[in-house]
Amino acid sequence: xxxxxxxxxxxxxxxxxxxxxxxxxxxxxxxxxxxxxxxxxxxxxxxxxxxxxxxxxxxxxxxxxxxxxxxxxxxxxxxxxxxxxxxxxxxxxxxxxxxxxxxxxxxxxxxxxxxxxxxxxxxxxxxxxxxxxxxxxxxxxxxxxxxxxxxxxxxxxxxxxxxxxxxxxxxxxxxxxxxxxxxxxxxxxxxxxxxxxxxxxxxxxxxxxxxxxxxxxxxxxxxxxxxxxxxxxxxxxxxxxxx
Amino acid sequence: xxxxxxxxxxxxxxxxxxxxxxxxxxxxxxxxxxxxxxxxxxxxxxxxxxxxxxxxxxxxxxxxxxxxxxxxxxxxxxxxxxxxxxxxxxxxxxxxxxxxxxxxxxxxxxxxxxxxxxxxxxxxxxxxxxxxxxxxxxxxxxxxxxxxxxxxxxxxxxxxxxxxxxxxxxxxxxxxxxxxxxxxxxxxxxxxxxxxxxxxxxxxxxxxxxxxxxxxxxxxxxxxxxxxxxxxxxxxxxxxxxx
Numbered sequence: 001x002x003x004x005x006x007x008x009x010x011x012x013x014x015x016x017x018x019x020x021x022x023x024x025x026x027x028x029x030x031x032x033x034x035x036x037x038x039x040x041x042x043x044x045x046x047x048x049x050x051x052x053x054x055x056x057x058x059x060x061x062x063x064x065x066x067x068x069x070x071x072x073x074x075x076x077x078x079x080x081x082x083x084x085x086x087x088x089x090x091x092x093x094x095x096x097x098x099x100x101x102x103x104x105x106x107x108x109x110x111x112x113x114x115x116x117x118x119x120x121x122x123x124x125x126x127x128x129x130x131x132x133x134x135x136x137x138x139x140x141x142x143x144x145x146x147x148x149x150x151x152x153x154x155x156x157x158x159x160x161x162x163x164x165x166x167x168x169x170x171x172x173x174x175x176x177x178x179x180x181x182x183x184x185x186x187x188x189x190x191x192x193x194x195x196x197x198x199x200x201x202x203x204x205x206x207x208x209x210x211x212x213x214x215x216x217x218x219x220x221x222x223x224x225x226x227x228x229x230x231x232x233x234x235x236x237x238x239x240x241x242x243x
Numbered sequence: 244x245x246x247x248x249x250x251x252x253x254x255x256x257x258x259x260x261x262x263x264x265x266x267x268x269x270x271x272x273x274x275x276x277x278x279x280x281x282x283x284x285x286x287x288x289x290x291x292x293x294x295x296x297x298x299x300x301x302x303x304x305x306x307x308x309x310x311x312x313x314x315x316x317x318x319x320x321x322x323x324x325x326x327x328x329x330x331x332x333x334x335x336x337x338x339x340x341x342x343x344x345x346x347x348x349x350x351x352x353x354x355x356x357x358x359x360x361x362x363x364x365x366x367x368x369x370x371x372x373x374x375x376x377x378x379x380x381x382x383x384x385x386x387x388x389x390x391x392x393x394x395x396x397x398x399x400x401x402x403x404x405x406x407x408x409x410x411x412x413x414x415x416x417x418x419x420x421x422x423x424x425x426x427x428x429x430x431x432x433x434x435x436x437x438x439x440x441x442x443x444x445x446x447x448x449x450x451x452x453x454x455x456x457x458x459x460x461x462x463x464x465x466x467x468x469x470x471x472x473x474x475x476x477x478x479x480x481x482x483x484x485x486x
Contacts, residue, residue, distance in 0.1 A: 002466050095471050138465040181482050220482060222381040223245050228338050231471055232478030239424050239463060239479045 001026055003040045003048065003139040005132055006065070011043075016054065016064045024061045027053075033061065042141040044132075047071045074142055075102035077238060078164040080155075080194040081230070082109035082201075086119035088227045093127045095227070096144060097134025099234045102190075103145045103164055107152050111199035122148060156208050166190035168241065169214040172233050173201060174223070176216035180236050183217060191241050195233060198226050244269055246283045246382040247294065247306075248375055254286075254308065263303045270296075270304045282306070285384040287375075290314045317385055318345035320481060321407040323398075323437040324473070325352035325444075329362035331470045336370045338470070339387060340377025342477045345433075346388045346407055350398050354442035365391060399451050409433035411484065412457040415476050416444060417466070419459035423479050426460060434484050438476060441469050 004027070010017045019027065027033045033053045041051040041063065049067030056062075079101045083089065096104055106122060120126050124146070131143055147163055149155040155163075170180075171194040194214060196205070206216065219233050247270070253260045262270070270276045276296045284294040284306065292310035299305075322344045326332065339347055349365060363369050367389070374387055390406055392398040398406075413423075414437040437457055439448070449459065462476050 095468070098465065098467050098471060099475070100465055137468055140465070179482070219478070222341065222343055222383070224341050225338070225380055228341060228474055231474050232342070235462070235475030236479050236482045239422070240483060 001030075001136045003042045003136050003141075004051065005042050005044050005136055005141065007044050008046065011065065014064075015066065016062060018060055018062050020060045024059060027061045028056060028059075039063070040139065041065050041067075042135075042139070043067060043071075044141060045071070045143055046141055048139065048141060071141055072139075075100040075140075075144075076166075076190045077101055077234065078103040078105070078166050078190070078192045079234070080105045080107060080192065082107055082195065082197040083112050083116045083122070084198065084226050084230075085113075086116060086121040088225075089116075089119070089121045090130075091227050092230060093130035094134035094137065095231055096234070097131040097140070098138040099134075099231065100138065100140060100238065101144050101234065102142070103147065105155065105160075105163055106146070106148045107155050108150045109152055109197045109205055110202040111197040117150060152205060153208065156212050160192075160212065164190075164192045166192035168192065169209075169212070170194070170217050170237070171201070171206065171209045171214040172196065172219060172229075173206060173216040174218050174221075176218040178215065178217050180217045180219055180233075180240065183215070183241070191237060193233065193237055195230055244273075244379045246285045246291065246379050246384075248285050248287050248379055248384065249308070250287050251289065257307075258309065259297065259305060259307045261303055261305050267302060267304045271299060271302075276304065283382065284308050284310075285378075285382070286310060286314075287384060288314070288386055289384055291382065291384060314384055315382075318343040318383075318387075319409075319433045320344055320477065321346040321348070321409050321433070321435045322477070323348045323350060323435065325350055325438065325440040326355050326359045326365070327441065327469050327473075328356075329359060329364040331468075332359075332362070332364045333373075334470050335473060336373035337377035337380065338474055339477070340374040340383070341381040342377075342474065343381065343383060343481065344387050344477065345385070346390065348398065348403075348406055349389070349391045350395050351393045352395055352440045352448055353445040354440040360393060395448060396451065399455050403435075403455065407433075407435045409435035411435065412452075412455070413437070413460050413480070414444070414449065414452045414457040415439065415462060415472075416449060416459040417461050417464075419461040421458065421460050423460045423462055423476075423483065426458070426484070434480060436476065436480055438473055 037053045042048040047067040051063035054062040168191045280296045285291040290310040294306035297305040411434045
């Protein structure tokens with residue numbers, strides 16, 4: 001944990017708060033804080049700052065916090081992700097938040113198994129703590145917004161305009177003619193990246209995406225495990241399209 | 244498994260082989276092959292090709308193989324990796340092979356815990372099957388060469404010349420002045436990338452690397468989990484320095 005995330009409602013009027021949950025445990029057992037120490041803190045969806053340890057007891061820590069004026073910059077990447085297997089999705093939540101995705105739009109696709117949608121892994125109670133874990137790792141405060149749209153056509157044709165204002169749209173496709181490296185320095189602005197299911201997008205989906213302004217790009221010739229492919233694609237897009 | 248890897252010694256003179264191990268089980272239970280089917284095969288460190296299923300019994304499969312003339316291209320990336328926690332290293336093996344690393348040089352660093360070297364995770368009997376799993380995922384046949392050098396100074400000053408012939412050397416460092424995006428299109432050729440421990444390189448290590456031709460580059464402002472950081476760095480370097 002590189003940043004301790006707090007909710008605004010947890011703070012008292014004098015900017016102190018008393019932690020008694022897992023965060024207190026982490027401060028006591030892992031970071032071994034004592035009175036007078038300072039820890040990096042952040043307000044969920046707000047600014048980062050510093051927390052001064054006022055007191056430590058066996059199971060609670062009192063912090064007095066001071067925050068910066070402005071929150072950290074907002075992510076410039078939104079993601080459409082054809083829902084992967086629950087095991088993979090479970091692994092991805094924290095990493096997506098850590099990599100810095102503004103909005104995560106989960107959707108169906110022809111090659112997504114129907115029963116993937118029955119999993120608790122896409123329940124906000126399950127994934128929110130994982131997203132927060134990723135933010136605390138990356139020292140970010142902006143909780144990614146998550147949407148779920150089971151009807152792909154409806155998503156692309158109707159909902160997308162309100163979900164993401166990114167003017168640059170790319171779809172990851174292994175046999176695309178253009179490599180992500182080739183478009184690197186010509187682009188700037190918010191990016192919406194669409195990543196398909198393990199078996200890839202079907203032609204209908206690629207055509208619909210193309211009609212709605214998505215440029216197909218490939219990320220090299222190698223077939224990666226779907227979570228690795230997702231991390232690799234987000235990392236390269238982040239590095240090269242958002243200088 | 245996108246490619247079934249075989250050893251040359253497993254093949255009989257008429258290019259057939261009888262599988263009875265986990266690979267047979269995978270062909271029977273997962274791919275549900277029957278006589279006459281074709282599967283993608285590869286010779287470890289050799290060419291890829293096609294295997295025709297000659298017969299299937301309850302626990303064995305007979306394949307007749309035909310191989311391409313030349314092996315797939317060799318990876319152009321070598322990696323120096325300060326040994327991460329065993330749990331992380333365990334997760335990384337298959338992904339390093341899948342991403343395409345020619346040589347993996349594990350080393351010590353000031354911020355590597357000494358007991359990390361006591362783990363079975365760096366035992367060839369443990370990691371070789373994981374590397375093969377990664378190759379089968381990425382349809383590659385070239386088994387990464389693995390070296391372990393516990394003395395960092397000795398590695399950089401003496402051993403490196405024989406371990407990697409990559410003319411381009413980069414070291415990942417979060418506070419480097421240059422972003423990986425800035426060096427992208429000026430470079431070509433084999434690359435040696437050095438990735439430090441979770442807490443980063445210490446000044447002595449960075450100076451020694453600089454003296455030996457390593458340019459420090461950063462991969463963005465976010466602090467990622469060490470396996471995610473490793474995948475992200477390799478993916479961006481592969482995409483942009485090896486067009």
